[in-house]
Amino acid sequence: MSKVVPKICIVDYGMGNLGSVTNALEHAVECNVRISNEKKELDSSDILILPGVGSFNDAVENLRKRGLFDKLNDEVIYQKKPLMAICLGMQVVMGSSEEGGLSQGFGWIPGSVTRFQAPNEYRVPHMGWDNIKVKNRNDLFEGIEQDPDFYFVHSYHVNCDKQYVIASCDYGYEFTAAIQKDNIVAFQFHPEKSHKNGLLLLTNYINSIKGQL
Amino acid sequence: MLKNRLIPVIIVKDKLIVQSFNFKRFLPIGKIKTAIEFFVNWDVDEIIILDIDATKQERGPQLEVVEWASRECFVPLTVGGGIRSIENIKDVLRAGADKISINSYAVENPQFITDAAIRFGNQCITVSIDTMKVSNDYNVFIRNGKIDTGIKVSDWAKKLERLGAGEILINSIERDGSREGYDLELLNLISSNVNIPVVACGGVGDMRHLASGITEGHCQAVAAANIFQHTEHSAIAAKAMMNKLGAQVRLSSDVKYENFDFDHFGRPV
Numbered sequence: 219m220s221k222v223v224p225k226i227c228i229v230d231y232g233m234g235n236l237g238s239v240t241n242a243l244e245h246a247v248e249c250n251v252r253i254s255n256e257k258k259e260l261d262s263s264d265i266l267i268l269p270g271v272g273s274f275n276d277a278v279e280n281l282r283k284r285g286l287f288d289k290l291n292d293e294v295i296y297q298k299k300p301l302m303a304i305c306l307g308m309q310v311v312m313g314s315s316e317e318g319g320l321s322q323g324f325g326w327i328p329g330s331v332t333r334f335q336a337p338n339e340y341r342v343p344h345m346g347w348d349n350i351k352v353k354n355r356n357d358l359f360e361g362i363e364q365d366p367d368f369y370f371v372h373s374y375h376v377n378c379d380k381q382y383v384i385a386s387c388d389y390g391y392e393f394t395a396a397i398q399k400d401n402i403v404a405f406q407f408h409p410e411k412s413h414k415n416g417l418l419l420l421t422n423y424i425n426s427i428k429g430q431l
Numbered sequence: 432m433l434k435n436r437l438i439p440v441i442i443v444k445d446k447l448i449v450q451s452f453n454f455k456r457f458l459p460i461g462k463i464k465t466a467i468e469f470f471v472n473w474d475v476d477e478i479i480i481l482d483i484d485a486t487k488q489e490r491g492p493q494l495e496v497v498e499w500a501s502r503e504c505f506v507p508l509t510v511g512g513g514i515r516s517i518e519n520i521k522d523v524l525r526a527g528a529d530k531i532s533i534n535s536y537a538v539e540n541p542q543f544i545t546d547a548a549i550r551f552g553n554q555c556i557t558v559s560i561d562t563m564k565v566s567n568d569y570n571v572f573i574r575n576g577k578i579d580t581g582i583k584v585s586d587w588a589k590k591l592e593r594l595g596a597g598e599i600l601i602n603s604i605e606r607d608g609s610r611e612g613y614d615l616e617l618l619n620l621i622s623s624n625v626n627i628p629v630v631a632c633g634g635v636g637d638m639r640h641l642a643s644g645i646t647e648g649h650c651q652a653v654a655a656a657n658i659f660q661h662t663e664h665s666a667i668a669a670k671a672m673m674n675k676l677g678a679q680v681r682l683s684s685d686v687k688y689e690n691f692d693f694d695h696f697g698r699p700v
Contacts, residue, residue: 272550
C-alpha cells in the first residue's frame with residue numbers, strides 16, 4: 219500500500235450531516251478531509267464526497283446556486299474523479315426524482331428516484347438498521363459480514379438498471395441500497411453512522427482509491 | 432429486516448448527564464463524552480442528547496457539546512434543546528448531529544416543523560412530546576412539563592405527521608424516573624394514530640420493559656435514560672433481553688448475547 223494520504227473533499231452545498239461524515243472518515247483511515255464549497259478545493263482533492271440529508275429539489279438548487287452543479291459534472295464525468303455519494307447524494311446522482319414535483323438530478327447513472335410504496339405496516343421514513351444483500355462482493359465489502367446491518371433513513375429510493383446495483387435491501391419489497399458505475403459509488407444508507415460495518419466500508423473505499431493515486 | 436432500535440437518552444443539564452425524576456428532580460451523574468464512547472461500543476442503535484436547560488435559559492443549542500459528543504459517535508446522534516431556527520439546525524448538523532429534536536417550540540410555532548422538514552428532509556426532524564393524563568385524556572405539556580397546552584396528544588401526533596415530522600419521541604411525564612415501565616396505553620394511542628416511526632420513552636426500570644414498548648406498545652424504537660446509567664454493559668444486556676423477548680434487534684457479531692442471564696428484577700447477572 220502506498221503511503222499517499224488522500225485528500226478528500228466533502229462537498230458543502232448546505233445540506234447534510236457534514237460533521238458526521240468528517241468524523242467517520244478521519245476515524246476510519248488516515249486522510250486529509252476538508253468540508254468545502256470552493257471550486258479550487260474540489261480541484262485539488264483526490265476524492266469527492268457528496269453527502270446529504272434533505273430534499274432533492276433543495277439539494278439540486280443549492281448545488282446550482284453555488285456553481286457546484288457544473289463543477290461536479292466536470293470533475294466526475296470529464297476528470298473522472300472518484301466520487302462517493304451518500305443518501306440524498308446518491309439520489310441526486312440519478313436523472314430525476316418525483317420528490318417535490320419532477321426534478322432533474324445529475325443523471326450520471328440512468329434511473330429515477332421514487333417514494334416508498336410499501337404496504338401500510340411499513341412506516342415511512344424507512345428509519346433504522348436494516349440488513350443489505352451484497353450483489354457483487356468486490357473489495358468494498360471485504361471483511362464485512364454476510365447480510366450486514368447498515369443505518370438507513372430515507373423516504374425515497376433509487377430505481378436503476380441492475381447492472382449498477384451492488385447491494386439491495388428489503389422493505390416491503392426489494393430496493394436499491396448501493397450502486398456503482400465507473401468512478402461513482404453511492405450508498406442509500408449512511409456508512410458514517412453504521413458503526414463497525416460503516417467504518418470498514420469507508421476504509422475499504424478509501425484504500426481502493428489510494429491504490430490508484 | 433428493519434430492526435427495532437434501542438436508544439439511550441442522555442439528559443444534559445449544565446453540561447453534565449443527569450437522571451430525571453418526574454421532570455422535577457435531577458441527579459448529576461457524569462460526563463457526556465465517556466457515556467457516548469461506552470454506548471457506541473455497547474452496540475446501541477442511536478443516541479439522543481437532550482439539553483433541558485436551553486429553552487428555560489432561552490439560549491440556542493450548545494454547539495461545542497455537540498461537536499465533542501459526536502466525535503466518537505458512529506451511530507446516529509439526535510440533538511434536542513434550544514432549536515428555534517433553520518440556522519440552529521444547520522449549525523447542529525454541521526457540529527456532528529444527524530437529526531434534531533424539537534419539543535416546546537413545535538407547539539409554539541408548528542409551521543417551523545414544516546419549514547425545517549422542507550429544508551432538511553422530514554427524516555431529520557424528530558418531534559418530542561411530553562404528555563400526562565389530565566382527566567382521562569393525555570394532554571401535551573411544554574417547557575419541561577410545566578405548561579399544560581390543553582392539546583390532546585393523539586391530535587398533536589397526527590398533526591405532527593401532516594406537518595412533516597419524521598419521527599415522534601413520546602415521553603410520559605408520570606412514568607419519567609418511576610421505573611414502572613412504559614405507559615403502554617399511551618404508546619398504543621400514538622403508534623396507532625400515525626404512520627411515521629414512534630420512539631417510546633419514560634419509565635423503564637427493568638430491561639424487560641424495553642421489549643414491551645415494541646411487542647405491546649407497537650413502537651419502532653425504545654428509548655430510556657436513567658437505566659443505562661446504572662449498570663456495566665447496560666446496553667448489551669438490554670439488547671440481550673429484547674432479543675429474548677421477541678424484539679428484532681441488531682446483534683453485533685462480537686458479543687455473545689446468549690451468555691447474559693437475568694435475575695428476577697431483570698438485571699443482568
